[in-house]
Amino acid sequence: MNIALLGYGKMGKAIEEIALQKGHNIILRIHDQNLDELTTANLQQADVAIEFTSPQSAVHNILLCFGSGVPVVCGTTGWLKEMEMVQQKCKELGGTFLYASNFSIGVNIFFELNKKLAELMKHQVNYNVSMEEIHHTEKKDAPSGTAITLAEEIIKISQQKNKWVNHFSDVPNELSITSKRIDPAAGTHSVKYSSDVDDIEIIHTAHNRKGFAAGAVLAAEFIFNKKGVFSMKDVLNF
Numbered sequence: 001m002n003i004a005l006l007g008y009g010k011m012g013k014a015i016e017e018i019a020l021q022k023g024h025n026i027i028l029r030i031h032d033q034n035l036d037e038l039t040t041a042n043l044q045q046a047d048v049a050i051e052f053t054s055p056q057s058a059v060h061n062i063l064l065c066f067g068s069g070v071p072v073v074c075g076t077t078g079w080l081k082e083m084e085m086v087q088q089k090c091k092e093l094g095g096t097f098l099y100a101s102n103f104s105i106g107v108n109i110f111f112e113l114n115k116k117l118a119e120l121m122k123h124q125v126n127y128n129v130s131m132e133e134i135h136h137t138e139k140k141d142a143p144s145g146t147a148i149t150l151a152e153e154i155i156k157i158s159q160q161k162n163k164w165v166n167h168f169s170d171v172p173n174e175l176s177i178t179s180k181r182i183d184p185a186a187g188t189h190s191v192k193y194s195s196d197v198d199d200i201e202i203i204h205t206a207h208n209r210k211g212f213a214a215g216a217v218l219a220a221e222f223i224f225n226k227k228g229v230f231s232m233k234d235v236l237n238f
Contacts, residue, residue: 001224004028004046004070006038006061007053010138011075014213015050022217043068048220054140055079062086062097071096071226073219075103075212077145087229096223098230101145103215107189108232110204114150114191117202118157127193127200129154129161132178134188142166142179146189151175154191 001024005012008031016026027045030038030053043049043064048071051061055078065072066089074097083099090097102108121127133147143151143166151164154175164175186206193200206212215232222235232238 001025001047001220002027002045003220004030004043004049006030006049006051006065007076009052011052011209011212011216012050014209015052015216018210018213018217019220022221024217038064040064040068043070046070048073048224050075050216050220052076052216059086063089066090066093066095066097069095071220071223072098073216073223074099075101075216077101077148078141080145080148090229094227096227096230098219098223098232098235100215100219100232101149102187102212103219103232104206104211105215105218105236106211107146107204107206108215108236108238110189110202111149111153112238113202115153115157117191117193117200118154121193121200122157122159124193124195125160127195129158129191129193130176130178131164131192132180132188132190134180134182134185136183136185137181139181142181143177144179144187144189146187147177147179150189150191151177 008029049065051074058076058079059082133144161175162173166177169176188205190203
């Protein structure tokens, strides 16, 4: 495939490395210094675009891909209030879109474990659930998109929690997410159920960005020649 990389920071470069190893071509690399090259004509040279930029530019970039007829995989977090509009635009324009808060296969398995544990714990009123996420200091948003996904899945199932907050809270209905920024952490997420007698905790720790990059390339391969709105559940057949 010919791939356009929208965002050429650490993640973009990790994606490039994996894509080239798998025999794909990178035909466009967009970064802060060449934004003028992000045009419909240039995008249309690509079979798929992979978008990892910032919350401020993600929606514009996604809509530009739709308008250019180019399938787009997006891993940028922090813009999800506009997700419903973006998905609707994709359908209206007959586009192709796949968003994930995290492309790592391990994290997507962790998402499924989180939901299963939440189901098992929903009647256990003596346990309080809380979360922690740790990332590098260049991470622009807090809590992470992965943490929000985990929290929202718990809230859907829990009979005690109906909102998450990004600080410690002892309010019974609030799910506390503690965000830490420590270099060179690639990403750690933990979900803990605590009671007076014991703790139950699940943890995912990324060792580097290769898992995220490999998953993003896998997602790009999956949406090639497809139409519609997809997720990593479709890619991994969960």
